Amino acid sequence: MKRALEQIKKHEGFNRHPYSNDSNTLSIGYGRKLDTLGISQEEAEVLLANDLSFLQNIIQISVNTKKCNSPRMAALVALSYNLGFDGLMNFKRTLESVEKGSFDCISSELLHSHWARKAPMRAVELILQMETGKWQ
Template identity: 40%
Template sequence: MNYQSTINQLKRHEGLKLKPYKCTAGKLTIGYGRNLEDKGINKSEAEEMLLRDICEVEERLFDAGMLDSQNDARKAVLINMAFQLGFNGLLGFKNMLEAVRRHEYELAGKEMLNSRWAMQTPNRAKELYDQMVTGEFQ
């Protein structure tokens, strides 16, 4: 079978949509007609998406100078928070970010816990607090 011709034809017929949309059957769809409701994605696709998303967040934090002179565990805290809250959401933690910049990690941790985010996701916040304060993965 000529897979390339079949692929080219399907691409032409389906069209590429990089954001989810409802197809004519009302199903949530993405890409070249991937039915997310019935088929979803597999674990390796999810892992690939996660890695790409982490790299994008890390690059943005790096470009903003937020990862300078931090060890891997503390970088991971900032990446984790930006991943969950979005880059702009993380920027709302002005006092925490300033404390991180000054290497005042106990204060940074306290600022993390003194937030609506910590009340909404207490287990995650506590783990990341411990990681920020100790500089070690939990």
């Protein structure tokens, strides 16, 4: 099977972004047909874990998170996953509070944001997690 895998990889080529193939179906990777096969829950979880690891690394490079415990760091990662990294970086006062360890000041900017209006349950949970440092 290993030789077959290598042969198919050679023939298909790798595409990291979805594309329309010759039969006009949406494909990704080494020709995986997203229209018909999609992805399994296990594959989605691997992708999610990779995305979250990447986001945690880039957040820790960009923001002083030394005063964040695990629940607070997870909340920052969740915010970045939902908003995109650039979206998280737009919350300047929130990130300044994180760097100072002033977690009681977090809620104001986040609660009055477009994001909180669009996803109020998520916002309340993540804001509370940031403020208390406890999993919600």
